[in-house]
Amino acid sequence: MLRSPRGGREMKTRKLLFPVLIMLLALMSCGxxxxxxxxxxxxxxxxxxxxxxxxxxxxxxxxxxxxxxxxxxxxxxxxxxxxxxxxxxxxxxxxxxxxFHMFYLCFNMRRGPLDAQPLRQAIAHATDRDNIIRTLFKGYMLPMSSFVPQVSPFYNKTVPFYEFSLKKAAEVLDNAGYKLDATGKNRIDPKTGKPLPDMKIFTPTYEVAPTSAELGKMIADSCQKVGLPVKPEPMDFNVMLDKLDIGEFDMFCLAWGLSKNPTFLHSFFHSSMDVEAGYNKPGIRNPELDKVLDELYYAADLKAAQVASDKAQLILAREMPYVPLYSRxxxxxxxxxxxxxxxxxxxxxxxxxxxxxxxxxxxxxxxxxxxxxxxxxxxxxxEEPKNLNPATSSSAYEQEVLSKVFDSLTVSHPDTLDDMPWMAEKWDIGTWEPEPGKKGTTVTWYVRKGIKWSDGMPFTAEDVKFTIDYLKDNEIPRYLDATMDIAKAELINKYTVKVYFSSVSYWHFYNAGLSFLAKHIWKDVTDWKAFQPWLEPHPTIKGYTKLVGTGPFIMKEYRPGEFVRLVKNPNYWRLKPGK
Structure with a gap:
């Protein structure tokens, strides 16, 4: 049961947000x-x-x-x-x-019973965001009712919401045929005529993430009050990630660190991203949503992107692959x-x-x-950085290490978030005709001269082309959304590469910026899933590994359960002013 944010809910939202914002302002101004x-x-x-x-x-x-x-x-x-x-x-x-952050409850829509929309909607009504934020965070978090955080210019404030109400949760279930059994404690699945099976919420352990674990318990307890057999199950974080990658879950609570661009909606909810270890964790496959997400992904300008983003958020509010909880x-x-x-x-x-x-x-x-x-x-x-393969790593803990080892073609200005030249000294954006009468975007990168990989080998446009070709040819899940529309990457000269897309999109500029695979290391890697570059010895440098990057640090040592040791990269191209 969805309600418009007008009227009563708007007042409720303001009542909640006002003390939250006062708390945050007080926090910023104190001491x-x-x-x-x-x-x-x-x-x-x-x-x-x-x-x-x-x-x-x-x-x-x-x-x-x-x-x-x-x-x-x-x-x-x-x-x-x-x-x-x-x-x-x-x-x-x-x-x-x-x-740019979202903490959420995710449903597995690939299998029963959570493939049923009424169950997801009822759980959304049974989730008390206000109480979670008040009890666990003393108002330090911002409640989320949409799938884009409030700090984003693409946030749609008109998105309908599921207010917390156990009464409404029960009404949704009753109307959909999920009646209580004779005990009045358990719901009967109208498809099977049997009690609903236990549904587990995976979270990290109390030791690693106590608020996440407690949050899962709070949602489970609330669901049980309307006859839904939901149980919390904290577990080792890396074991949990493995289960999520293969779709072996009912529900889980985790967070996304989001980008400034709304294309993450395409990555998270387009059916083409529903692959093993892909970003579409709920496995949502909705043709109407796919059409709108394609409009977002292929938007020619920001205005078209805004319209498509607004539409997508409205559809997601109805389908509820996630229950957005808060943005911190x-x-x-x-x-x-x-x-x-x-x-x-x-x-x-x-x-x-x-x-x-x-x-x-x-x-x-x-x-x-x-x-x-x-x-x-x-x-x-x-947490343990389980996987330091840059082609397949997925967790924030792995990125905590890899972000210090790798650099990028562009960076965002710390104040404005405008795109700045970095390993690419400049770029051109144009169009071409992939076939008569059809246009596609082109992005030409002009790579700075003198940049080296951490093992001393030159970084050139060949590495950019190789990265794009390798990720695309192998259909690596983490980069499907970036590579799926790339027609080819053309090496113009040693320091210039032109990336051709089969479609026009404002966002292809960001999709073209793939440059993290060293050709001299990765050209011999045939099994990208099993490759462990941080463990394999470098082919020519004693005491060094194949985890070769262009960033400011080198991973010198990793002792699982103890520490990761990074040392300054002597070949880093920004060591001194004037670069």
Whole structure:
């Protein structure tokens, strides 16, 4: 049962958002919680020689590590007790940025009983976002009713919502034939005439993510009140990811760190993305939605993209492959007696792996608070980075490592998020005719000269072409949405490559920016799924592995369960000013 956000719900939304926003504003203005100017950032670095990332899964242990000075940052704070504790520490510099983030409950729509829309809608009505945010987060999170966060210019505020109401949840079930049995405690499946089977909500463990685990329990408890046999099941995070990749689940609670572009809707919900280890985790296959998502993906300009994004959000609100729960601000505490130079970035925060500016600008400080170059910092990692293959890695914990090892053709400005030249010194966007009467987009990259891979081999346009060809030819699931419309990549010369798309889209500029596979390493990789570059020895350099990147750091050592050790890349192309 959907209701328009007009009238009563609009008042309810305002009543909820007002204290939330007051809480966030108070947080930003209290003590050290002030927005740091990013005017001091510089596009070169890094300024430290080594980053040791101790793997600390327990949230209390991460707090203790920060308090003892064993980690320069306590990042991704969500628990109110942690936020309050960090605020009380005189040496903690608190950073907060509204984020491109969504925490959600996902349904498996590929199999019963959750392939039935009324069940998903009823669970949406039984999910009390207000109570979750109030109880677990003391109002520090922003409630979500749509599939795009409020910080995004593509957020559709007119999307219908499912208000919390156990009465309405029961009505949805009753009207769809899911009647209570004689005990009044369990619902009967109208398709089978038997009680509904247990439906499990997978979450990370209380040790790794206590709020996520408790949130799953809260939703399960609420569902049981309307006769739905929903049970929480916390589990090892990497085991959970494996199950999600093969569709072996009923429901799960996780978060997405989103991009600034709304094309993530296509990645998450288009039927073409419903493949093993793909992004379409719910397995939604809806022709009406596919048509609108194609309109979004192939939008010629931002206006057309906005219209399609609005339509998609309305359809998703009806189909409910997810229950969007909340969007969190990125809240990080840095030890200002140890480091300086961390940079806030709109939509991502100061410590996020999508923020390259902190990585380049962070420095140690001496006992007088003066910035000093070189040395080692310790930056805790909250989970094991299971897979460091850049073609197949999927979790945020893996990206925490890989983002420090790889660079990109363009980057986003920390204040405006405008696209900036990076490994590509410039680009051209044009059109061509893939066949008579049809237009397609072209993107031409002009790669900077003098860039090297971390093993000293030159990075050229050949590597860009090779990356695109390899990902496309092998149909690698994580990059299907980027490569599916690429017709070819043409090497113009050693430092120029032209990417041809079979269609026109405003977003193809971002799809063309694939450049992370070193041709001299990957040309001999035939089994990309099994390849473990961080474990295989480099063919010519003793003591080095095949995890070769273009970023500011090299992965020097990884001891599972203990730490990841990164050292400054001596071949990094931005080591000194003027590059």
């Amino acid at each position: 050290t919680m002030m927005a740091q100017s990013t005017s001091g950032w510089e596009p070169w670095g890094p300024r430290v020689d080594e980053i040791i990332m101790p793997i600390i899964k327990n949230s209390d242990a991460r707090r203790i590590a920060f308090e003892r000075g064993e980690s320069i940052v306590w990042s991704g704070l969500t628990k109110p007790t942690d936020i309050d504790q960090a605020k009380s520490l005189g040496y903690a510099d608190m950073r907060m940025t509204l984020g 601000p990125y809240i990080d505490a840095f030890n200002k007696t140890q480091v300086t130079g961390y940079i806030d970035m709109g939509g991502f925060g100061a410590a996020h792996y999508n923020n390259p500016w902190t990585l380049l600008n962070i420095r140690r400080v001496d006992r007088f608070g003066k910035a000093i170059e070189g040395g080692t910092i310790r930056w805790s990692l909250s």
